[in-house]
Amino acid sequence: MNGAGSGVGFSGAVGLVLARPARLLGIEPFFMEFIAGIEERLAERGLSVLLHVVAAQDAEIAAYRRWAERGLVEAVVVVNRTVDDRRLPVLRELGLPAVLVGTGAEGSDGGEGGRPAVPAVRTDDAGPVREALAHLLDLGHRRIARVSGPADLLHTRARTKALVEGCREVGIEPVIVEGDYSDEAGAGLTRTLLNGPEPPTAILYDNDVMAVAGLGAAKELGVAVPEQLSLIAWDDSTMCRLASPPLTTMSVDVHRYGVLVAESVLELVDGREVAERWSPTARCVPRGSTARCPVRSTT
Numbered sequence: 475m476n477g478a479g480s481g482v483g484f485s486g487a488v489g490l491v492l493a494r495p496a497r498l499l500g501i502e503p504f505f506m507e508f509i510a511g512i513e514e515r516l517a518e519r520g521l522s523v524l525l526h527v528v529a530a531q532d533a534e535i536a537a538y539r540r541w542a543e544r545g546l547v548e549a550v551v552v553v554n555r556t557v558d559d560r561r562l563p564v565l566r567e568l569g570l571p572a573v574l575v576g577t578g579a580e581g582s583d584g585g586e587g588g589r590p591a592v593p594a595v596r597t598d599d600a601g602p603v604r605e606a607l608a609h610l611l612d613l614g615h616r617r618i619a620r621v622s623g624p625a626d627l628l629h630t631r632a633r634t635k636a637l638v639e640g641c642r643e644v645g646i647e648p649v650i651v652e653g654d655y656s657d658e659a660g661a662g663l664t665r666t667l668l669n670g671p672e673p674p675t676a677i678l679y680d681n682d683v684m685a686v687a688g689l690g691a692a693k694e695l696g697v698a699v700p701e702q703l704s705l706i707a708w709d710d711s712t713m714c715r716l717a718s719p720p721l722t723t724m725s726v727d728v729h730r731y732g733v734l735v736a737e738s739v740l741e742l743v744d745g746r747e748v749a750e751r752w753s754p755t756a757r758c759v760p761r762g763s764t765a766r767c768p769v770r771s772t773t
Contacts, residue, residue, distance in 0.1 A: 485545055485546055485547055485548055486520060486521055486522060487523070487524040487547045487548065488512070488516060488521055488522070488524065488547060488548055488549055488550065488551060488739050488743075489523075489524045489526070489538075489541050489546070489550040489551070490509070490512070490523055490524070490525050490526070490550065490551045490553070491525075491526045491534040491538070492505060492525070492526070492527045492528070492554075493530055493531050493533065494527070494655075495529065495656075498654075498656055499527055501656075501657065501683055502655060502681065502682075502683050503709070503712070503728075504681065504682075504711070504728055507711075507728035507729050508728050508729075508731055508732040509523055510729060510732060511728065511730060511731060511732020511733040511734075511735070511736065512551070512733070512735055513732075513736075514729075514732070514733060515732075515733045515736030515737060515740070516739070519740060521548070521743075524547055531556070531559075531560065534561065535560065535561060535564050538561070538564060538565060539564070539568065541570070542568040542569070542570045547570070548743045549570070549571040549572060549573065549742050549743050550570055550571070550572045551572070551573050551575055551735055551739065552565070552572050552573070552574050552575060552592075553575045553576060554576070554629075555574065555576065555627070555629070556627055556628065557626050557628065557631070562592060565592075571742050571743070572592055572593075573592075573593045573594065573595065573739050573748070574592050574593065574594035575595050575597075575735055575753075576595070576596070576597045576599075576628075576629050576753065593738055593741075593742055594738075594750075594751075595731070595734050595735050595738055595751045596750070596751070596752050596753070597752065597753045598755055599629045599632035600633070600635070600636035601636075601755065602724050602755065602756035602757070603633045603637050603640065603678075604636055604640050605756075605757070605758045606678055606706050606758055607637060607640045607678075608640075609706070609722070609758050609760065609764065610676045610704065610706070610764070613676075613704065613765065613766045614766050615675050615676040615704060616646050616675070616767070617646075617649075617673070617676070618637075618641065618646065618648045618649075618675075618676045618677075619648060619650070619651070619667050619674035619676070619678070620633075620634075620637055620650045620651070620677065620679070621653045621659070621660060621664065621667075621678075621679045621680065621684050621685075622650055622652050622680050623653060623654070623655055623680040623681065624653075624654060624655075625652050630680065633680065634650060637650070637678070638650075649667065651663045651666065651667065653680065653684050655680070655681050655684060656684070656687075658687070659684055659687075660679065660683060660684025660686070660688045660691070661688060661691040662691075664677065664687070664691040664692060665691050665694075665695065668691070668692060668695050668697055669695070673697075673703075674703070675702070675703060675704065675767045676703070676704040676705070676706070676764070677704075677705050677706070678706045678708075679705070679706065679707050680708050681707070681708050681709055682707045682709045682710070682711045682713055682721070682723065683713075684707075685705055685706070685707030685708070685714070685721055686707070686713050686717055686721065688705060689705055689717055689763065692705070699719060699763050700719065700762065700763050700764050700765035702768055704722070704763060704764040705721060705722065705763040705764070706721070706722045706723065706724065706758070707721045707722070707724070708723065708724045708726075709723070709724070709725075709726055709728065710723045710724075710725030710759060714761075715761075717763070719761065719763050720761040720762045721761055721763045722758070722760050722761045722762075722763045722764040723759050723761070724756040724757065724758055724759075725756060725757050725758075725759045726753070726754055726755075726756045727754040730754050734751050734753060734754075737749075737751065
């Protein structure tokens, strides 16, 4: 393939396909910050991001085939790894270089020594879940729920496993419901949880949009946050800080995450060995949406 600055035939683009409803891209801050970080670093080398939003993985694969046939991209960034992911075999078939994003141990893809066979910027999904759980347990919560992302995503499964194992270590079982990162899912699933026979005293969300929507749903039901219900978001966007009360969150430097991905892409297109990198670790930032568990709800 042509490396950056190789002259004739250099496409000047790195491909990124997001298989998700386009409307979510407009309301979820994560990918805008992530792409900004990638663009910032690539721009220093005259490269840009070719972004394509599709509805499903089949359409994503079709996009890769078009790009490879027309020589439109130097490499692709692959996000949101799934169970039985069909994209990597296709990329190998096409000879299209790729950097995986968010791949932990479960996504090592057969590399030697536990390292990915395809270059990756890896993520620790379990450690932050345990940190969030420890925060809630320290506050006395025992009825803990989680509104997750899609269950077929590898990082969703890693977070679920960490939460279930951590809860079992202290003799409790979490309630986990599956969302799709949208505000509708966040609000609807929060209502379902709070209207159940044993409503949780704490809810952990897999993104900020669902958490903010869940906060609104709790208010509509007359459930006071944090006096009756504690909430933790994931990804520390501006909307978390502007919420009332401000949301406790698992904060990630998403912009830095994008820069690290771009560093791996540049090494790849230059034909150099791609260093193993890990994304910035999510850290718990306590704010006004978490407090001690109500005494009456600790049984």
